[in-house]
Amino acid sequence: MVELAVVKKSGVRTASLRTPSVRAEGVRSARATHAPRVVLPVPVQHEFPVFSSVAEAVRVLKPARPVHVVLPKVLRAAAQMFLAQFPGTSYYAVKCNPHPFVLKTLFAAGVRFFDVASIAEITLVAEVCPGARMAFMHPVKSREAIREAYTTFGIRDFSLDCFEELHKIVEATSDHGVAATDLVLHVRVATPNAHAAQNLSAKFGCQPAEAVQLLQDANKVAHKVGLAFHVGSQSRDPAVFAHALALCGDLIKQSGVTLDVLDVGGGFPVAYQDDDVPALTQFFDVIREGLAKLALPKSCEVWCEPGRAMVGGGETLITRIELRKGDALYLNDGLYGSLFDAGYFNQKFPVEAMRLRRGWRADKMRGETLAYKLFGPTCDSIDVMPGPYHLPADLREGDYVLFTNHGAYGRAMSGNFNGFHEADTVVVE
Ligand SMILES: Cc1ncc(COP(=O)(O)O)c(C=O)c1O
Secondary structure, three states: OEEEEEOOOOOOEEOOOOOOOOOOOOOOOOOOOOOOOOOOOOOOOOOOEEEOOHHHHHHHHOOOOOEEEEOHHHHHHHHHHHHHHOOOEEEEEHHHOOOHHHHHHHHHOOOOEEEEOOHHHHHHHHHHOOOOEEEEOOOOOOHHHHHHHHHOOOOOEEEEOOHHHHHHHHHHOOEOOEOOOOOEEEEEEOOOOOOEEEOOOOOOOEOHHHHHHHHHHHHHHOOEEEEEOOOOEEEOOOHHHHHHHHHHHHHHHHHOOOOOEEEOOOOOOOOEOOEOOOOHHHHHHHHHHHHHHHOOOOOOEEEEOOOHHHHHHHEEEEEEEEEEEOOEEEEOOOOOOOOHHHHHOOOOOOEEEEEEEOOOEEEEOOOOEEEEEEEOOOOOOOOEEEEEEEEEOOOOOOOEEEEOOOOOOOHHHHOOHHHOOOOOOOOOO
């Protein structure tokens, strides 16, 4: 897989190979309670080829392999949108796109808080975003990971959705039987996910009745206590946040716990094909109104954990057609690569086509369209993106299909998602 960045309106530049350096003037310390409101974005040093447009990248590279085109301007704008408009602190959900250049770009734009799900993600953020604050918001963690996060990386924020995980966190952070006194424990509750493309309350999140008891138990052992939820990824209806916040209000009252953090999770949507979504500000307004009804203590922090909406627009994927059979296009990327969501969930990324002409031009193709089905490069018959995708009728081998708004759960799905799946091999003879 090739990676490159589109950043400027003139010619091809090869950026410096120096170690990436990120300046952060005007940004408050990573330990600050709230995200900075005013940030001066700074360019990130990187080692990728730079082009002035996606068409230019196609023309110059004539790529035979898929290419991820990173759009730092779009990433910066999305980061600044959250920093300036979300009524609280935004923790970027690293799982969504953990590429170091993406992380550095967000960091340079002022993002200082990261939601992490594994030691691999923690190690990566510590390396590329020095001084960033991380919250370990995966509700199921190994004891080793909890201990390493706490002792080596100084992480204090952990989420949980059951009593077993609560005990595990307490035990794994104890020192010779002496319990830690600085834990911030976030109880994740299941909330309705009806308007989401992907339900994130099916596997994680306790039922409300259990959440009350968990909040009370966590309150006995933690320095601070939080309540967290996730309305589901690609949630199209802002009202889901109002319902979830009202539920949180009930739980807070029933538990009698003074809440330190209310985390509204991710779920903010991105515009895909046939999927018009409300503006982010509409979601923020609903959240603001929902929070106002809760009368939280002044000291209570409000967090969100955006993944998709922070990076979704920030990449375009370039793929090449290797064969056309009628209305079937065989591409060089697919479900086993960075089009997993397009295959498994039939999530339709917006597409366009490009053709190289006489080797010195790459033109966007227009004209009459046809409904195509797309296949990935593997020999597996589930490697299909059913669509349908409406693309020019005269497409042929060697043309390029571009997937826009491909920054979220794109390349992240092509291996080690969430920083997991590294396994050892042994031989028994
Ligand atoms: C705990 C948690 N937070 C945040 C996110 C990011 O969600 P989204 O990309 O829908 O904003 C996820 C996604 O899986 C998640 O599991």
